[in-house]
Amino acid sequence: QQQVRQSPQSLTVWEGETAILNCSYEDSTFNYFPWYQQFPGEGPALLISISSVSDKKEDGRFTIFFNKREKKLSLHITDSQPGDSATYFCAASASSGSWQLIFGSGTQLTVMP
């Protein structure tokens, strides 16, 4: 059962454009949604996260938009740079007593110079 879905599978944008990565989930108990960035051959690193009490979280060029009713969120990367080229994973977890972090299938982003 795929509890966290991501789209598109791959995305190519030009330098300076805004990249939009989508994520949806099924479990209504999920209330913590981190996004991880992974470069080839490396472990993922936390990029930005949001809790279900917020509908927007901004950190520099990275913004998460969250729609609890529709169980959807998106990551917007403004002024995309070639160094942003990586795979981005949306993840989700529930707070009460759960130590599981469910990852989506990832979006491979390529930023063309």
Next chain:
Amino acid sequence: AQTIHQWPVAEIKAVGSPLSLGCTIKGKSSPNLYWYWQATGGTLQQLFYSITVGQVESVVQLNLSASRPKDDQFILSTEKLLLSHSGFYLCAWTQAANTEVFFGKGTRLTVV
């Protein structure tokens, strides 16, 4: 500063052979520890987590086992490797649930 060290960096092993992967966390007492598996080009699947020494919980059954012999050490092992065990194994730690997960650099395992 906390550091996470995984060993080995890469392994090529034969089907049916045993395996032991290790992970050490320095600079953090009583961390919550995790093992993740990632197929090439795939998502991250949580395999095990441990809240305290000697206690390990399994998340998925993949013919693997894990142990936490020390507060700062997490071991992943199996007695018989399968082709399907190939992939990227990542050790990780957190301070608590729903906080940032810090990943190691991973071990690339190829089973032939």
